[in-house]
Amino acid sequence: MQKLLTATALVSLMATSAFAQEFTEFNIGILGGENAQDRMTSNECFRVKIEEALGVPVKIFTPADYDGVIQGLLGGSLDYAWLGASAYAKVYLTDPEAVEVKLTKQNVDGSTxxxxxxxxxxxxxxxxxxxxxxxxxxxxxxxxxxxxxxxxxxxxxxxxxxxxxxxxxxxxxxxxxxxxxxxxxxxxxxxxxxxxxxxxxxxxxxxxxxxxxxxxxxxxxxxxxxxxxxxxPEGPMVVRKALPQDVKDKVTQLTADLWETDAECAYAVAAGEAKDFVPVEHSAFEGILAARKLQEGM
Structure with missing residues (x-):
C-alpha cells in the first residue's frame, strides 16, 4: 500500500517545488572599466563554473556604466557582482538589505x-x-x-x-x-x-x-x-540577499576556491596576479561609506 507523506516531508516537497519555480537563473553583473566583450570573455570561465554548480542558466550582464550594475542589484535583476567600494556604498546607502558582502581580492603580498x-x-x-x-x-x-x-x-x-x-x-x-x-x-x-x-x-x-x-x-x-x-580598501564581491542560502553558499565557496582550482580563470576574474579571494565584512567599508555620504550631502 502506498505510504502517505508525513507533514514534514510534504512541507519539504512544497518548499523544494517553490524553490524550483522561483530560482531559475543566476545573473552576474560586471562593472564598467573595459569594453563589454572583454568583460564577458574575462568572466566566461567563471560563468561556466557557477552554472555547473547551481544547475541553472547563468548570464553575464555588462551595463555601459557602474550605475547599471548598482540598479540591477537594487532591483533584483542581478544576483552577483564584484563592486568597487564606492559602488557598494551606493547600494548599501540606498537599501542596506539588498546585498550581502562575501569576499574580496587578496594581493600577492597579503594585502587587500x-x-x-x-x-x-x-x-x-x-x-x-x-x-x-x-x-x-x-x-x-x-x-x-x-x-x-x-x-x-x-x-x-x-x-x-x-x-x-x-x-x-x-x-x-x-x-x-x-x-x-x-x-x-x-x-x-x-x-x-x-x-x-x-x-x-x-x-x-x-x-x-x-x-x-x-x-x-x-x-x-x-x-x-x-x-x-x-x-x-579592495571592493567586495556581493550576492543578492534574497537568494536561497545554499545558492549564496555555493557561489561564495566556488569563488573562494578559484585560485586553487583554476588559477588561469582566477587571473582573468581578478584582472591579473593575486593571492586569493578572502572573506571581508561590511565594516571594512565604513570609511568609504562616510566619504560617499559626504559627497552626496547625506
Whole structure:
C-alpha cells in the first residue's frame, strides 16, 4: 500500500517545488572599466563554473556604466557582482538589505587594498599632479572608487576645486577608456587603478593597467605614473540577499576556491596576479561609506 507523506516531508516537497519555480537563473553583473566583450570573455570561465554548480542558466550582464550594475542589484535583476567600494556604498546607502558582502581580492603580498594611480603620457612632460594643472583630466565614472571618489576627494583637498585646477574635467566612462584615452592623447592625464605591486612596465600585478597591457591596448612604457592615492580598501564581491542560502553558499565557496582550482580563470576574474579571494565584512567599508555620504550631502 502506498505510504502517505508525513507533514514534514510534504512541507519539504512544497518548499523544494517553490524553490524550483522561483530560482531559475543566476545573473552576474560586471562593472564598467573595459569594453563589454572583454568583460564577458574575462568572466566566461567563471560563468561556466557557477552554472555547473547551481544547475541553472547563468548570464553575464555588462551595463555601459557602474550605475547599471548598482540598479540591477537594487532591483533584483542581478544576483552577483564584484563592486568597487564606492559602488557598494551606493547600494548599501540606498537599501542596506539588498546585498550581502562575501569576499574580496587578496594581493600577492597579503594585502587587500589598491591605489588610484594618476598618469600621463611619458612624452607629455607631465611628471607630477602639479604639472597637470591646466590640463584636460579624466576620471572614470561617478560611481568608481579609484576612478573618482577617492582621487577626487584627495586632489580637491590639496588643490581646491578641480574644475578650476584643471582646464577640463571629463568622465571617460571607465578605466579602460581613461587609459586608452590618455595613451591616444584624448586626455592629458587621468586616474585608473592598480595594486601598485610588481612593475609599472607590466601594468603592476593586477588592475586596469594590467588588463589593458595584457590585452595589447597600451604599451606601459609610453605612460608615466604622476600620483598615487592613499590605500583604498579592495571592493567586495556581493550576492543578492534574497537568494536561497545554499545558492549564496555555493557561489561564495566556488569563488573562494578559484585560485586553487583554476588559477588561469582566477587571473582573468581578478584582472591579473593575486593571492586569493578572502572573506571581508561590511565594516571594512565604513570609511568609504562616510566619504560617499559626504559627497552626496547625506
Amino acid at each position: 587594498g589598491y591605489y588610484s594611480i594618476g598618469f600621463a603620457r611619458a612624452d607629455s612632460g607631465i611628471t607630477s599632479m602639479e604639472d597637470a594643472k591646466g590640463k584636460v583630466f579624466a576620471f572614470a565614472d561617478p560611481n568608481s572608487t579609484s576612478g573618482f571618489l577617492v582621487p577626487g576627494a584627495e586632489l580637491a583637498a590639496k588643490f581646491g576645486k578641480l574644475e578650476d585646477y584643471f582646464a577640463e574635467v571629463k568622465m571617460s566612462g571607465g578605466h579602460e577608456q581613461t587609459i586608452v584615452g590618455v595613451a591616444n592623447g584624448d586626455f592629458e592625464a587621468g586616474v585608473s587603478w592598480a595594486d601598485g605591486l610588481g612593475n609599472w612596465e607590466d601594468g603592476y600585478n593586477s588592475g586596469a593597467f594590467r588588463k589593458a597591457a595584457d590585452a595589447g591596448l597600451v604599451d606601459m612604457s609610453t605612460l608615466v605614473e604622476i600620483w598615487r592615492s592613499a590605500l583604498i
